[in-house]
Amino acid sequence: MIPHVILLVSITGLVFTYPFDGYFRFTLSVAVLATLLLYFQRLPVISISAAAGALILMFRVAIKYPFDETFVSTLIHNLPSFGYYLAYGLLFRLARVRDYTGNILALILLLSICDIASNCVELIIRWELIGRNLETVLTSVVAVGVGRAVIAVVGYYSLKRYRDFVLAEDHAARYADLIFIIAKLRAELFYLKKSSADIETVMEKGYTLYQTLNTANPGELAQADSPSARALAIARDIHEVKKDYYRVTRGIEEILKVAVSEEGLPLAEFFQIIEQNTRRYINGLDKPVTITFDYDGTLVTDKYYAIVSILNNLIINAVEAVEPSGIIVVSGLCGRGKLTLAVFDNGPGISPEEMELIFAPGYSTKFSEVTGQMSTGLGLSHVKNLTESLGGQIDVASRPGKTVFTVTIPLANLVVNGTGPHPNRIV
Incomplete structure (x- = not known):
């Protein structure tokens, strides 16, 4: 999970624009990073931000080095971008941005502050503010910071809404399956109860037969193979089957009672x-x-x-x-x-x-x-x-x-x- 997030942020970091003359740039990766940090609450903020910044630095050096004079100069020119991501992760964590996901305006404000402050850190490291119109620079930094914050919030709520939709679909499918399973169980339970009633009737007939035979031949019960003794044994066996049916039906009834409510x-x-x-x-x-x-x-x-x-x-x-x-x-x-x-x-x-x-x-x-x-x-x-x-x-x-x-x-x-x-x- 973590490697995929880092790689995704790093790849989107290759989408950028230069707002001023120099090496300072605005990228899409910051909005992607913020979105993922908000959505996946268990991601470690600082380590993810630092790792993404390091990988972005490696990508930029690898792409730029063949066209620059030396490897060292290419590394120095791109190293401040790592400072941006490290600062962003620290500010994101210190501001406890995740605690405000229920408040859209506060969330946009905090993400904007993290973005603007991190950009200022990078600009200071690069000495980009010297000799420039501060109003123009800060206006651009603020505008981009707010814009990326809005994109991140929209991305976060879109992912959350999609997740809720998928969960609702899954819940509906499971609920439908449960309905059908219980319907089948109740149908079987009905059949068991009907069979129990039939068994009760057969048992009563068997016992009545025993009484009739025993009345007709009072001393015959002592003989194990006599008709009355066999009729009594059959009635007893049927009674045992009836008790087993009763235990099964009661068990199924208890399961169904726990599994579902009787609401209409x-x-x-x-x-x-x-x-x-x-x-x-x-x-x-x-x-x-x-x-x-x-x-x-x-x-x-x-x-x-x-x-x-x-x-x-x-x-x-x-x-x-x-x-x-x-x-x-x-x-x-x-x-x-x-x-x-x-x-x-x-x-x-x-x-x-x-x-x-x-x-x-x-x-x-x-x-x-x-x-x-x-x-x-x-x-x-x-x-x-x-x-x-x-x-x-x-x-x-x-x-x-x-x-x-x-x-x-x-x-x-x-x-x-x-x-x-x-x-x-x-x-």
């Missing part, structure tokens, strides 16, 4: 997150898919994880369905007391035979071309379960060249603290 999110905001994530996903595929998003309304909901998971599964299915390329349209409509989500694709469609099975857990026609393994077939099952958990329903219409999945959810099940869509906003 506007429809437009989480739709933008879905759009950004989807476009990144499609860009990572070698597949020319055109996708558009259309949404409106002022709904604020804390159930956005479920909605994100619903749309994410439907969109991924649509992307996989359009081969080798295709068009996908995702829309969200708030109005008439419900949220309507629709995902359209122009893929080959779903056959009537498959239409009755697509929401069944484990049903899938997709497989990996690399491993040959079938898909888990839980995507649409998750979508259906999540939709119904919100009191909604999912419908599908399909024919070759057009498939539309439509999810409708009552707004009353989505709003947070009485907030809802604007009564006049209908897409």
Whole structure:
């Protein structure tokens, strides 16, 4: 880092102009040096300034020496420039310029003073003030000092603004990723809870079977291989599985409780997150898919994880369905007391035979071309379960060249603290 800064300042030091007759010159490197010292707060001010001055001296001697009489004369003529940078670094440090980055006027004033004073030091070392009009010299020095200070401040705030923009972009990307990870976890958690309820039912049936068998044959329980003893053992095993499910679900719930708040999110905001994530996903595929998003309304909901998971599964299915390329349209409509989500694709469609099975857990026609393994077939099952958990329903219409999945959810099940869509906003 430090060598790059020194080299950059030194190279810009080769851009200069001679304001008076003699060897004194104004360069662009001072503005660059000030900008970098302000932006990179950990840079050592004095050592950076001295090193940059030394390297500039070396560059100037190397360029000028072949055209001057001797190496010594060239070195003497350019040595005062090193004094300028050393003085600038010392004044910059003593004035604690970095402490005033929040005050533009004070920052310009201090940088101007450092520049003007350092130029005066160089002029004195060079004896350039003797026999010259001081008013003319000082006017030029002050004007250039203020100008370079302004350039340095503009450069500093430009770099800072760019950094803030990059950080904001990175934060938004990480936030979107977090939303999707949590949405997937919540979908899995919903499925685990549903399975836990099924396990509870099976356990109760097993225990009821044991009671029935034991009542019919009271002395049979003492026999390890008797039907009643086996029914009781099965009920106990199922109870252990139920406890494991409970521990897993409680663990995931605790993680989610720490990871996110339950504050509501506007429809437009989480739709933008879905759009950004989807476009990144499609860009990572070698597949020319055109996708558009259309949404409106002022709904604020804390159930956005479920909605994100619903749309994410439907969109991924649509992307996989359009081969080798295709068009996908995702829309969200708030109005008439419900949220309507629709995902359209122009893929080959779903056959009537498959239409009755697509929401069944484990049903899938997709497989990996690399491993040959079938898909888990839980995507649409998750979508259906999540939709119904919100009191909604999912419908599908399909024919070759057009498939539309439509999810409708009552707004009353989505709003947070009485907030809802604007009564006049209908897409």
